[in-house]
Amino acid sequence: MADMLKRTSPPVASRPWLAPLPAATRYSLRGGAEARAAVAAAFGVEPPTQACRAASRGARSALWLGPDEHLLIAPESDGATLATALPAALAGVPHSLVDVSHRQVAFEVRGPHAEWLLAHGCPLDLDVAAFPVGMCTRTVFVKAEVLLWRTADDRFRIETWRSFTDYVITLLAETALELPA
Amino acid sequence: MLIIDCPYCGPRPELEFAHGGQAHIARPADPSQTTDDEWTEYLYLRVNTKGVYAERWRHARGCGRFFNALRDTTTDQFLATYRSGEKPPVGSAARSAP
């Protein structure tokens, strides 16, 4: 399945302002405080309760998407371990845990024009004062839903549903035509 | 663009939200015991207030949550937003029931 998806999805070509990010293991977690505590122990990162914030430890991250919804991101190689560890930790706790590893594609928009490029299609205030490092949220990029996560002053991790990737990157590339060479 | 204050995420652009119609409509506890008129009223009849209106909104392209808002339908101004299950802010002039 993973191999098939890799073959059929458009590759993200590296550019000065764009970097592809490696395939990842992703889980959509829904649940309350009890589920968050169980995941914190098994996953090693406590799902944040503050709205629109991401928490990381090592290569694993937990992103707040809603008051009872988090996205867990880990290296692809952790997939098999997590597939048994997370359900085991959550046994008996009301929750929903869905493997969405291959649903979305991640890439990074970076450099001094990162904010400017994203502002072309995203209605949020992306100034670092309004959208600080560590903030993450679902939002829109033109007509596509995206997940936006600022990982550094000049770096954003973008996750889009697989079939939207080409649309988002094409629009970013068109905007980038206006960048100084 | 309107800025709508999501009770979970804070102020966010209108593009991320979906309108959900009149707020505070309770589903009849026992639908099989309602008359056709009562059921019709529950399903279809809305107050269509000119003025301050309590309505449901969903932060569809954000946290995904439904919440309630008081909006003046003559000016399109949002006066307050509050979580589902909460009552409208005290002192508001909302007419939410038919």
Ligand SMILES: [Zn+2]
């Ligand atoms: Zn929200």
